[in-house]
Amino acid sequence: MIRTMTRYTTGYTRWLTATMTTFALLFAATVQAADCEAIRAKYSCPAEQKFPLHLSFDDGPAPETVDVLAALRKERVPATFFVLAEKIDCERRLQECKQAEPASATDGSQCLEYRQCQLRRTILDQARRDGHMIGSHAYSHLRYSSLPKELMKRHFRASKRLLKPYLTTEPALFRLPYGDGWFNRQEKPHVLAALDEIGFVHVDWQLSAFDWDTKNQEGDKILDNVLSQVCSRKNGGIVLFHDGMDNQMHAGRTFTTENIARWIPAMRCVVDFKPLDYFLKNIKLK
Ligand SMILES: [Zn+2]
Numbered sequence: 317m318i319r320t321m322t323r324y325t326t327g328y329t330r331w332l333t334a335t336m337t338t339f340a341l342l343f344a345a346t347v348q349a350a351d352c353e354a355i356r357a358k359y360s361c362p363a364e365q366k367f368p369l370h371l372s373f374d375d376g377p378a379p380e381t382v383d384v385l386a387a388l389r390k391e392r393v394p395a396t397f398f399v400l401a402e403k404i405d406c407e408r409r410l411q412e413c414k415q416a417e418p419a420s421a422t423d424g425s426q427c428l429e430y431r432q433c434q435l436r437r438t439i440l441d442q443a444r445r446d447g448h449m450i451g452s453h454a455y456s457h458l459r460y461s462s463l464p465k466e467l468m469k470r471h472f473r474a475s476k477r478l479l480k481p482y483l484t485t486e487p488a489l490f491r492l493p494y495g496d497g498w499f500n501r502q503e504k505p506h507v508l509a510a511l512d513e514i515g516f517v518h519v520d521w522q523l524s525a526f527d528w529d530t531k532n533q534e535g536d537k538i539l540d541n542v543l544s545q546v547c548s549r550k551n552g553g554i555v556l557f558h559d560g561m562d563n564q565m566h567a568g569r570t571f572t573t574e575n576i577a578r579w580i581p582a583m584r585c586v587v588d589f590k591p592l593d594y595f596l597k598n599i600k601l602k
Contacts, residue, residue: 451489
């Protein structure tokens with residue numbers, strides 16, 4: 317009797333669980349559909365068409381990049397990271413520690429800067445192993461079109477040497493800080509010519525999330541920026557986000573890194589996430 321009751325209870329529990337799961341899925345689907353409907357209405361985006369979009373993140377790696385990687389993994393979205401090579405220049409950190417305190421920095425274990433640098437390398441390696449594209453954002457966050465040519469080239473070469481284990485394509489991807497590549501394409505062609513000579517291909521963006529602007533770092537203004545551009549242009553492209561700071565070695569752009577997991581499903585209402593080679597045909601994966 318007890319066994320029968322148990323069996324009955326187990327069966328009933330299974331049925332109840334299955335029914336609740338079905339309701340939960342239907343409810344989730346309804347909520348998702350309703351959200352998408354509201355999003356399409358808000359930005360006047362057509363229901364019958366989705367626009368191709370590729371996410372790119374500049375100025376990392378930062379500790380908070382792991383939150384971006386987790387969101388991308390969960391949502392199965394490919395992305396490209398344009399990395400500041402000085403953030404993974406761990407030898408430089410070690411040298412700086414040795415100069416400041418020669419006795420304590422023989423293997424780097426006592427050098428906080430070195431250990432933080434190694435962490436950033438681990439995060440970058442994770443991004444590569446997750447299948448994302450990695451490119452150079454130069455050695456430092458400088459306006460290279462205003463620098464002497466030789467210094468500029470030295471920085472480009474240093475970034476290629478340091479990022480060599482992580483770069484994912486041939487030619488290697490590069491994005492100049494401050495949009496220098498396309499603001500100065502006509503007036504200062506020597507910058508892009510140098511990149512070409514060193515074996516880089518410059519990757520522009522077609523849309524910006526404007527997430528660097530602190531005025532946008534509240535509510536869903538950054539999501540608004542992306543969706544209003546996609547829906548008004550009726551076109552996608554490569555969109556620029558940031559996962560790190562240009563002028564701080566450790567801090568991430570926490571507003572973006574904390575919210576990207578929430579913005580991706582909302583973006584998916586109107587876009588199809590595409591890999592970089594959808595937009596950039598002349599690259600070979602390494
Ligand atoms: Zn930048």
